[in-house]
Amino acid sequence: MTNTINLFTGKLIKLTAPRNEDAAIMAAWEEDSVYLRNLDTDIAYPRSVAQLEEENKPSSGSKYFRLRTIEDDSLIGFVVIHSIEWNNRSGLLAIGIGEQNNQNKGYGSEALQLILRYAFNELNLNRVGLDVIGYNERAIRAYEKAGFVVEGRVRSAVYRDGEYSDRMNMGILRSEWEKINN
Numbered sequence: 001m002t003n004t005i006n007l008f009t010g011k012l013i014k015l016t017a018p019r020n021e022d023a024a025i026m027a028a029w030e031e032d033s034v035y036l037r038n039l040d041t042d043i044a045y046p047r048s049v050a051q052l053e054e055e056n057k058p059s060s061g062s063k064y065f066r067l068r069t070i071e072d073d074s075l076i077g078f079v080v081i082h083s084i085e086w087n088n089r090s091g092l093l094a095i096g097i098g099e100q101n102n103q104n105k106g107y108g109s110e111a112l113q114l115i116l117r118y119a120f121n122e123l124n125l126n127r128v129g130l131d132v133i134g135y136n137e138r139a140i141r142a143y144e145k146a147g148f149v150v151e152g153r154v155r156s157a158v159y160r161d162g163e164y165s166d167r168m169n170m171g172i173l174r175s176e177w178e179k180i181n182n
């Protein structure tokens with residue numbers, strides 16, 4: 001093994017720890033209900049700066065990163081492996097690129113590549129799973145590009161604007177990731 005690769009750095013973005021100034025920027029992202037309604041199935045409600053400062057303290061069950069551009073170090077999102085079960089070598093992934101003008105630029109896809117390399121080569125996990133709402137086609141496309149496959153579908157799990165949507169379960173195994181990346 002040669003230890004020559006910086007696991008935290010890609011071509012466009014890098015994975016960093018949270019910084020003090022981040023919470024105010026992230027609170028502004030949460031004023032966009034489109035973002036919140038793509039992020040998860042909870043009732044959309046923006047968190048305060050104080051709430052955002054409190055969360056995501058380091059713990060053994062999760063590895064939480066902020067996403068910053070290489071170009072100017074600006075905060076554009078977050079990515080996390082959470083609910084880690086060390087005995088089962090498995091964890092769950094969540095990701096968010098905050099502003100609409102930073103979406104669709106390849107940042108999310110690169111973040112997925114970085115976090116999967118970290119999950120499999122540093123955390124030594126065997127499986128990474130996630131949930132995504134069926135209407136979030138951009139996220140599903142980004143996950144499929146990264147190698148995730150649909151493993152299940154919880155029917156009519158989300159009810160918004162008078163319509164039901166499915167919640168999809170996706171996952172990737174280490175062996176599948178190795179095939180794509182070697």
Ligand SMILES: CC(C)(COP(=O)(O)OP(=O)(O)OC[C@H]1O[C@@H](n2cnc3c(N)ncnc32)[C@H](O)[C@@H]1OP(=O)(O)O)[C@@H](O)C(=O)NCCC(=O)NCCS
Pocket residue numbers: 035038039040095096097098102103104105106107108109110131132133136137138139141142145
């Ligand atoms: C989902 C998310 C992480 C994707 O990251 P991103 O940087 O915007 O996406 P990328 O530019 O890397 O890739 C998006 C891909 O989806 C495609 N796409 C965009 N809109 C699409 C749509 N409506 N239907 C299908 N594919 C779509 C893009 O063309 C691109 O694929 P390509 O590279 O083959 O052209 C980001 O948009 C985001 O955080 N959104 C808000 C919160 C969220 O949805 N989080 C995920 C919760 S499960």
